[in-house]
Amino acid sequence: MLYWDYAAAAPPYDEVVQTVEQIMRLHYANPSSLHRAGMEAERLITRAREVCAAALAVQPHEILFTSGATESNNLAIKGAALQYQGRGRHIVTTQLEHPSVYESCRQLRELGWEVTFVAPRGTGIVDPADIAAAIRPDTVLVSVMHVNNEIGTVQPLREIGQGIKAVNRRTLFHVDGVQGYGKLETRLKEWQAELYSLSPHKIRGPRGTGILVVREGTALFPLLTGGSHENGNRAGTENVAGIVASAKAVRMSGERREELVRQLIPLRNRLLHCIAAMPELVLNSREDGAPHIVHFSYPGMKGEVLARKLEELGMTVSTRSACSSRLAEPSRVLLSMGRDVQAALGGIRISLGDIHTEADVALLEQALLAAVQSLKKAEGGMK
Amino acid sequence: MLLLRFGEFTLKGKNRSRFEKTVLRHVKEMVRPFPKVSLSKEFGRIYVQLNGEPAEELAGVLRNVFGIASISPVKVSLSDFDDILSVSRNFLRIAAPPAGTTFKVNVRRVWKGFPYGSIEMNKLISTPLLQSYPGLLVDVKSPQMELKIEIREGHTYIFCENIAGVGGFPLGTNGKAMLLLSGGIDSPVAGWSSMRRGLEVECVHFYSFPYTSELARQKVVDLTRVLSRYAGVIRLHLVPFTEVQTSFTGIGQDNLIITLMRRAMLKIATRLAEREGALALVTGESLGQVASQTLSSMNVIGRVTPLPLLRPLVMMDKSEIVELSKTVGTYDLSILPYEDCCTLFVPKSPTTNPNLRIVDKIEATLPGYSALLDAAVAGTETVTITPYGDEKPSDVVPAQAGLQEEWF
Numbered sequence A: 001m002l003y004w005d006y007a008a009a010a011p012p013y014d015e016v017v018q019t020v021e022q023i024m025r026l027h028y029a030n031p032s033s034l035h036r037a038g039m040e041a042e043r044l045i046t047r048a049r050e051v052c053a054a055a056l057a058v059q060p061h062e063i064l065f066t067s068g069a070t071e072s073n074n075l076a077i078k079g080a081a082l083q084y085q086g087r088g089r090h091i092v093t094t095q096l097e098h099p100s101v102y103e104s105c106r107q108l109r110e111l112g113w114e115v116t117f118v119a120p121r122g123t124g125i126v127d128p129a130d131i132a133a134a135i136r137p138d139t140v141l142v143s144v145m146h147v148n149n150e151i152g153t154v155q156p157l158r159e160i161g162q163g164i165k166a167v168n169r170r171t172l173f174h175v176d177g178v179q180g181y182g183k184l185e186t187r188l189k190e191w192q193a194e195l196y197s198l199s200p201h202k203i204r205g206p207r208g209t210g211i212l213v214v215r216e217g218t219a220l221f222p223l224l225t226g227g228s229h230e231n232g233n234r235a236g237t238e239n240v241a242g243i244v245a246s247a248k249a250v251r252m253s254g255e256r257r258e259e260l261v262r263q264l265i266p267l268r269n270r271l272l273h274c275i276a277a278m279p280e281l282v283l284n285s286r287e288d289g290a291p292h293i294v295h296f297s298y299p300g301m302k303g304e305v306l307a308r309k310l311e312e313l314g315m316t317v318s319t320r321s322a323c324s325s326r327l328a329e330p331s332r333v334l335l336s337m338g339r340d341v342q343a344a345l346g347g348i349r350i351s352l353g354d355i356h357t358e359a360d361v362a363l364l365e366q367a368l369l370a371a372v373q374s375l376k377k378a379e380g381g382m383k
Numbered sequence B: 001m002l003l004l005r006f007g008e009f010t011l012k013g014k015n016r017s018r019f020e021k022t023v024l025r026h027v028k029e030m031v032r033p034f035p036k037v038s039l040s041k042e043f044g045r046i047y048v049q050l051n052g053e054p055a056e057e058l059a060g061v062l063r064n065v066f067g068i069a070s071i072s073p074v075k076v077s078l079s080d081f082d083d084i085l086s087v088s089r090n091f092l093r094i095a096a097p098p099a100g101t102t103f104k105v106n107v108r109r110v111w112k113g114f115p116y117g118s119i120e121m122n123k124l125i126s127t128p129l130l131q132s133y134p135g136l137l138v139d140v141k142s143p144q145m146e147l148k149i150e151i152r153e154g155h156t157y158i159f160c161e162n163i164a165g166v167g168g169f170p171l172g173t174n175g176k177a178m179l180l181l182s183g184g185i186d187s188p189v190a191g192w193s194s195m196r197r198g199l200e201v202e203c204v205h206f207y208s209f210p211y212t213s214e215l216a217r218q219k220v221v222d223l224t225r226v227l228s229r230y231a232g233v234i235r236l237h238l239v240p241f242t243e244v245q246t247s248f249t250g251i252g253q254d255n256l257i258i259t260l261m262r263r264a265m266l267k268i269a270t271r272l273a274e275r276e277g278a279l280a281l282v283t284g285e286s287l288g289q290v291a292s293q294t295l296s297s298m299n300v301i302g303r304v305t306p307l308p309l310l311r312p313l314v315m316m317d318k319s320e321i322v323e324l325s326k327t328v329g330t331y332d333l334s335i336l337p338y339e340d341c342c343t344l345f346v347p348k349s350p351t352t353n354p355n356l357r358i359v360d361k362i363e364a365t366l367p368g369y370s371a372l373l374d375a376a377v378a379g380t381e382t383v384t385i386t387p388y389g390d391e392k393p394s395d396v397v398p399a400q401a402g403l404q405e406e407w408f
Helices: A014-026 A034-056 A069-083 A099-110 A130-132 A157-167 A240-276 A303-312 A334-335 A342-343 A358-382 B016-029 B057-061 B082-095 B118-132 B187-194 B214-231 B243-246 B254-276 B295-302 B318-328 B356-365 B370-376
Strands: A063-066 A090-094 A114-118 A139-145 A172-176 A195-198 A212-213 A293-297 A347-351 B001-004 B038-042 B045-049 B067-075 B076-077 B102-109 B143-152 B155-159 B176-180 B202-208 B234-240 B382-386
Touching: A014 A240, A034 A063, A034 A240, A034 B214, A063 A069, A069 A099, A069 A139, A069 A172, A069 A195, A069 A212, A069 A303, A090 A099, A090 A130, A099 A114, A099 A139, A114 A130, A130 A139, A130 A157, A139 A157, A157 A172, A212 A240, A240 A293, A240 A358, A293 A342, A303 A347, A303 B176, A334 A342, A342 A347, A347 B076, B001 B016, B016 B038, B016 B057, B057 B067, B076 B082, B076 B143, B082 B118, B082 B155, B102 B118, B118 B143, B176 B187, B176 B254, B187 B202, B187 B214, B187 B318, B202 B214, B202 B254, B214 B234, B214 B318, B214 B382, B234 B254, B234 B370, B243 B254, B243 B370, B254 B295, B254 B356, B254 B370, B295 B356
Parallel strands: A090 A114, A090 A139, A139 A172, A172 A195, B102 B143, B176 B202, B202 B234
Antiparallel strands: A063 A212, A195 A212, A293 A347, B001 B045, B001 B067, B038 B045, B076 B155, B143 B155, B234 B382
16 A cells, blocks of 8 residues: 555654664653752753754744644634734635635634635645735735645745735734645745744644744733643643654654655655546646645546546545545635536645655556546446 | 954953954954954954844844944945945934934044045035935934044045943853852842953852752753853852751751851852962842851851952842843842752841851851861862753753753
């Protein structure tokens, strides 16, 4: 079985697994305790914070550890909204966003906030001018993802950041960096982003941990209270093993980024060309997208049917993003790009990682051809 | 490029080049995180060639170098009239002063081979500049913007901003002193102030384990680390003070405990100073702040040491000290709420007016008092603190215990 779902969860590095195991055995003390064992645990977290800060080119006190990117996104959006409601009650985001951003914004709308969901252009890329045009004097926050988790398009964050600050300097900019880190360069200063979410398990780190960068000068209203952990921003006993292992994954993925990209781009391009050559399939990803995601539709065929057929042929793939793949509804992202319901129902996402080789891609291509041929025959028979 | 000017020590005679070299060494240390920077020294100043490194960040770092009076971001042109004018134009365009800004050009012709005189140049440069920036108003007495042009052989420097540096004397050029470092707000500021006057500082901290926690000691290590950013390396002496301190609690003179304690600290610090070759003690005392800092307390306490007792903050208001500690970078650490030895065993009403004779007599009759002081000196542990290390006092937490770098 070949695994093609790195964008949903990448297998952890061996070193990450070892770190988790050793720290769980040795450093079970509560980092908030005053005894020596507690202090040692706390020191591990301090060091992890420094390692993450170095990888992201920010200050250690700007790193906040959470339980995952979903929490990071929730805290960034609701935390900023509640903290700065004196500035206004308007948020701008896009129709492309991950559910953890999208639903947080919808929830705020139920509480009386106004939310502008900017649609991408047909390319799946948001026009910075559209974002800037949506910003008002009472806009508290703009949230835009770096790389779309379904189709892999890359958003022009630098231009978006410039546009935001040109219209309203006080509007905060949150970037959901979950699918971008480790594949594309992370430049918070250049983007003028105050908030940045990261998910270690997408970059071969542990599950159940997350990172939120909160740039100095930005305050958040805590969503979890009950202790002064993480500077009062998030109560809860720290997951020491997870935090240290996350720092390790962040560092390793950052260091290996360029090498990984060099490896993935030819593989992805080969896949793109193969799919483009199959008349039944419609490509949704682009060559200028992230190097690890290839997304296509089989209009008229439910994505999950094709996914099951491919699994039978030894290929684990995903229908769009894992977080929404159990829904039978058409993909919101594809619809927002102007694709019809047929295409939006038939999406398949292939996401690559560093284990994949040219030979693996060749096998995947064969499987894809075979799957499409057999489904087409059945489809013909059904008609 | 950045131009760094030296401070008051340039008035000194013979030692001047030693001072300048010390500043240069300190600057070199501070620019180490910016590998593309190159340095050159000239009489009375240092030039920092940026080569693409961020000017603002570097200026922020370098203004903390002791001995530097001011910093100016400068543009360099050839010493040629047309080039000077075009770089000045460019400079003005980047600075983009708003309309209505009062303005003046101030040319200094250091290189007398240049064909035009200073006064003549003022006019020659300002006329075309004013023509292309009609919003500027001329004011030669107190302009809001003064474009300074310094013509030297080879290069001309064009600048207008003057960022104030911390000034003072270069690191360690005025000898060595022992700083009594508690965990509070004042003593780190006193340390910084003495370092600014060119003193090399070693820190002495008194701890009373188990009455004070390991965290309190770590806090002092961290405070010393902040100071070490200004000094490169600082030695910290950790004195076990529990026995000395508890010996005062049984004598029935509660209101004198603080006086006795402070005297004991000075006695121990004096012995450490003698051992380390330091010629003064520095404290963070500020007149009237607490009972032990009334004039009469300071008199009784200060009598125990033959060394000069330096109190850089003695005449400062608390609010000024707090401001300074924020600038120095010790404030956030200082306010961490850990008990230190100075807040332990504090009597309800400490005396503000101790009697020297009574205090002397109590000390003379305390059983085994000098042996206790000897033991404290002997038990003192010394840690060398660097800006980026993570030292821990060894007997509390073994250095590096539990943290394996390969985990990260």
